[in-house]
Amino acid sequence: MIDVQRIATVNPPAKLNLFLELVARRKDGYHDIDTVMVAIDWCDHLTVRRTRDPGVLLKCDWAPSRAEYAASLGISSSDPLLDIPTDDSNLVCKALNAFADHFDIEGGFACTLDKYVPAGAGMGGASSDAASALLAAARLCDVPENHQALVSIASAIGSDVPFFLGCSSDQPSNRSATAAKATGTGTDLEFLRNRFPFHAVVVFPGINLSTAKVYAQSSVPPIPLSSGAIVDAWTSLDFQELSKQLMNRLSDPARKLAPQIDEILESMWRNGAITCQLTGSGSACFALCQTKGDAEALESTIRSSENAWLENAIVRTVAAAQLPPRVSIQTIPEID
Numbered sequence: 001m002i003d004v005q006r007i008a009t010v011n012p013p014a015k016l017n018l019f020l021e022l023v024a025r026r027k028d029g030y031h032d033i034d035t036v037m038v039a040i041d042w043c044d045h046l047t048v049r050r051t052r053d054p055g056v057l058l059k060c061d062w063a064p065s066r067a068e069y070a071a072s073l074g075i076s077s078s079d080p081l082l083d084i085p086t087d088d089s090n091l092v093c094k095a096l097n098a099f100a101d102h103f104d105i106e107g108g109f110a111c112t113l114d115k116y117v118p119a120g121a122g123m124g125g126a127s128s129d130a131a132s133a134l135l136a137a138a139r140l141c142d143v144p145e146n147h148q149a150l151v152s153i154a155s156a157i158g159s160d161v162p163f164f165l166g167c168s169s170d171q172p173s174n175r176s177a178t179a180a181k182a183t184g185t186g187t188d189l190e191f192l193r194n195r196f197p198f199h200a201v202v203v204f205p206g207i208n209l210s211t212a213k214v215y216a217q218s219s220v221p222p223i224p225l226s227s228g229a230i231v232d233a234w235t236s237l238d239f240q241e242l243s244k245q246l247m248n249r250l251s252d253p254a255r256k257l258a259p260q261i262d263e264i265l266e267s268m269w270r271n272g273a274i275t276c277q278l279t280g281s282g283s284a285c286f287a288l289c290q291t292k293g294d295a296e297a298l299e300s301t302i303r304s305s306e307n308a309w310l311e312n313a314i315v316r317t318v319a320a321a322q323l324p325p326r327v328s329i330q331t332i333p334e335i336d
């Protein structure tokens, strides 16, 4: 008996924080923050299909291969930096188990995850994988992609996860969004209008920084800055003003934990990346560029510079990516 089976494919995008301010330290140990995030076209690759048996089967490794990814960072394939859980602690498994429980789904899921987005980079890799897993499962199980339960499941998995769903309670769906202002712990979202012509060069220095440790070393300023000016610059497509407003309050604690970041930012600045800063809790740094050509030129300047850290770093030109990421469905014959 030949039956057909549907496979959902998504490319979970990473993110950069253009602005990140600490507003207050909360009683639950988290922080109220004010941040502006933009999704970028540096993506993982996820496939999800339903299975008869309950539970989540996950095959996950670095891409295009573990050896090639390790070589791009100048490390061995057995380096702990490459450790990615394939059990229930992987956020894809967490997301699909929570989805199956909430919607009382019969059977389970089988997934493959090809990792291109570095971990511990401040680029939201795992969080984005979780959001894409929810979007894929929703499509396979005929749940509307802007179902509010997806937002609450995402919020329970991590502060960055709801952003990658591309919708929020009062903005049910934003087909054209690439950026959002996030407040609260990062789960209260206001997606920004306009498609800013966003180009940047990202440097991942091969350092896995723990988000919790960076936050633990941070301090809330007496008078927190507001993201108002950078939101206005984004919606009015004002590159000069946007560049002036870049700020990340987690930069100091991250640089204390990983002093190499100082050297990287300094050498990016010397190579002409005058708008460079850390993203999220680090360790990745990025420089804003006005055009794709400027970004590619800066990338090649950084690559050809004499920086010792280059041999353990990935340098990449990126552009904005659309939220929510597109879920495509492939139908294949399933032979009993």
Ligand SMILES: C[C@](O)(CO)[C@H](O)COP(=O)(O)OP(=O)(O)OC[C@H]1O[C@@H](n2ccc(N)nc2=O)[C@H](O)[C@@H]1O
Pocket (backbone or CB within 6 Å): 017, 020, 029, 030, 031, 032, 033, 035, 037, 122, 124, 127, 157, 158, 159, 160, 161, 184, 185, 186, 211, 212, 213, 215, 216, 280, 281
């Ligand atoms: C740094 C950012 O990536 C900026 O977008 C996010 O604020 C962090 O988002 P995330 O990695 O999804 O963080 P979570 O997995 O939710 O939390 C990891 C740890 O970071 C700290 N944390 C996180 C978010 C937040 N608003 N305040 C915090 O203090 C907490 O110690 C928490 O236990």
Ligand SMILES: Nc1ncnc2c1ncn2[C@@H]1O[C@H](COP(=O)(O)OP(=O)(O)OP(=O)(O)O)[C@@H](O)[C@H]1O
Pocket (backbone or CB within 6 Å): 083, 084, 085, 089, 090, 091, 092, 115, 118, 119, 120, 121, 122, 123, 124, 125, 126, 127, 128, 129, 130, 158, 160, 208, 211, 280, 281, 282
């Ligand atoms: N799908 C996943 N991809 C990568 N790492 C994962 C995943 N699921 C769980 N992890 C674990 O989470 C750790 C942090 O991964 P990552 O930095 O990508 O998370 P994030 O919080 O979404 O992003 P960041 O905090 O860097 O902005 C990894 O080192 C790994 O141990």
